[in-house]
Amino acid sequence: FFLLINHNFIMGYNRLATELDGTKTQLSILILILFLTLDSINPMKLLLITFPSLSILHIITTASFLIMYLFISQFRELLYYSVTVFFHSILSIFFSNISTVSLSNIPPGPCIFVGNHANQFVDGIMLMGTCPRTLSFLVAEKSWKRRIIGDLAWAMGAVPVRRPQDKAREGEGSVAVARAGGEPAGEGTVNVTLAGAEGQVKLGDKVRLCDDADVVVKVTRLEPELLGEMAAGQEGKLPREGRFEVLERVDQSQVYSKVLSKLSKGGSIGIFPEGGSHDRTDLLPLKVGVALIAYAALDVEGLNVPIVPVGLNYFNQGRFRGRAIVEYGSPIYIDEGTLKEYRAGGMRKRKACSDLLKTIEDGMRSVIVTAPNYQTLKHVHTVRRLWKRTGLGAKEKQDLNRRFAAGFKVMSEQGELPPDMKSLLADVKSYQAELDDLGIPDYQVPALYSSGDADTGDGVSYMKRKVVRSASMSLESEDAEDIIEDLRVPYRILHLAFTILIAAAPTILLNLPVGVLSSVYAEKKRKKALANSKVKIHGRDVLLSEQVMFCIVMVPMLWLTYLVLLVCFTSLTREAITLAFWGMPISAYAGIMMTESGMVDFKDLRPTLMKLRPSTRARLRAMPARRRKLVEDLKAVVGKYGPGLGGMYYDKEVDWAKVGKTPPESPKAKGQEGNKED
Secondary structure, three states, X not given: OHHHHHHHHHHHHOOOOXXXXXXXXXXXXXXXXXXXXXXXXXHHXXXXXXXXXXXXXXXXXHHHHHHHHHHHHOHHHHHHHHHHHHHHHHXXXXXXXXXXXXXXXXXXXXXXXXXXXXXXXXXXXXXXXXXXXXXEEEEEXXXXXXXXXXXXXXXXXXXXXXXHHHHOEEOOOEEEEEEEOOOOOOOOOOEEEEEOOOOOXXXXXXXXXXXXXXXXEEOOOEEOOOOOOOOOOOOOEEEEEEOEEEEOOOOOHHHHHHHHHHHHOOOEEEEOOOOOOOOOOOOXXXXXXXXXXXXHHHHHHOOOOOEEEEEEEEEOOOOOOEEEEEEEOOOEXXXXXXXXXXXXXXXXXXXXXXXXXXXXXXXXXXXXXOOOOHHHHHHHHHHHHHHOOOOOOHHHHHHHHHHXXXXXXXXXXXXXXXXXXXXXXXXXXXXXXXXXXXXXXXXXXXXXXOOOOOOOOOOOXXXXXXXXXXXXXXXXXXXXXXXXXXXXXXXXHHHHHHHHHHHHHHHHHHHHHHHHHHHHHHHHHHHHXXXXXXXXXXXXXXXXXXXXXXXXXXXHHHHHHHHHHHHHHOOOOHHHHXXXXXXXXXXXXXXXXXXXXXXXXXXXXXXXHHOOOHHHHHHHHHHHHHHHHHHHHHHHHHHHHHHHHOHHHHOOOOOHHHOOOOXXXXXXXXXXHHHHHO
């Protein structure tokens, strides 16, 4: 048990360290235990023997005083360290694998880390768990006031921010907004025409149209005219009208002051500039705050703080034991020549911030894989697996995913797709639909019928493998791989039965009650968040965060409940009860690991069991050949059209920040079932 918990703790906390560092830490702990166990080499025992005038009380008093002094003098640092260790343990429980890419892009000194916001509170935990810097986050005041979340944010030295949308109120009457066509929402001079809404909107406020969440404009001029009338000289501007909400102007001077103070002292800031979490497959329009902070640091403190984009890429978003890739992009610096534009104020300042925001947006897109919708993103991952299934690290997988996603976007923008590409796309969709219907992953397809038409995806034909096997094994009637696969089946069954036996008690007693309740709780929160949001599609970004928050509270309460039951209703000794209580977290974690191992066995057995059903046997037999044909067609299409994409096809390293961006989905899709399914 000690080795298990020690190994997982070290691997969790030293996720960013080398294997040697992890080994050193484990050796240090084991040597310390050895010293404390044997009286003959225990330093404290030897000290007491050497100096008889000393007593245990002297040592305890001195050590307690020093511990108290260190705790008081380094309170914030120790608190941050403790919370970070706690977050690492959460990540190791809720995620099966977290890969970190391009940490070398983080420059020395203060930094501003900007990440996409795809998983609510988990995003902050993920960034803290992978970033080697001490971070202070900007946290919405709404979240700051929530128990647990707000407490943890305070412990991490976060800065609360009052967002205008958190205090939005629906206006009376109606409003029409005219803004310059082609400019981002919230930029440029706008005219707000009010009808029956006089006195509700003030200069500096923001207006958000209820029927179009993408239109949020700052009020710079009021026109109390008839609804729909355009002021003189407004030709070419885009009118929007309808019900509206008023977002009052919020003074953020104190927030900027706190942030600049942290940066000037060498600290780093974490920001999610989209303003709120969502479950879309592209970025929402960024808020201008991060640009204002960066320019203020340069103007006031003389610091050209690097802005580091961070891509939080989740697989099986919202599911327990999912995977994640955290990618750090190249740092972005302000062109110091634009500082005079910022200082000039007005439209010149607005343009300087808008240009910087555009650069940040491109940098953020360079570390995520964007697509028009979830279904397209899923097909991108399928194509990447067909292209090369094995032998890729996290960085190479992300790069290939981006190449296919960006290449498809470029080809789509050039007009109608060529017939062979359309046919390939339809075949990929059909293949993925068949995988989903059968309930098997792509990696299992080549092994379904190894003596049939299976293909490894590595360019080695079946006939070539057959000749090699026949020559080396001299098997004429049966294929050796079939025999090996048949031998694996009973092993998997026995291993599955063993894991179920081992995991049954901790899973049923410690994990299952909280797991079921957390799923129900998270689903209710998801529905509530979806109903209150204008940008979420399904609300998947809420699920995992709410499960984590629920478990943080309920898991210790469950352990304490069992402790009370053991004390009150059993005759166990105090030592046995203490051992049982401290064994609960170890048993719960072991139960999670064993259950996951059992699920892997079950997934591996599923195709074998499905072969017993005549209705699915033929479909499974056809899959390897179908996959091989898809691989051949994919290589042919890429070889035909890839060279036309230039560097995206030829270059080993692509500067993704310079590749054209994909526009985000229209928030109107929220109310359209067809788009929501995508």
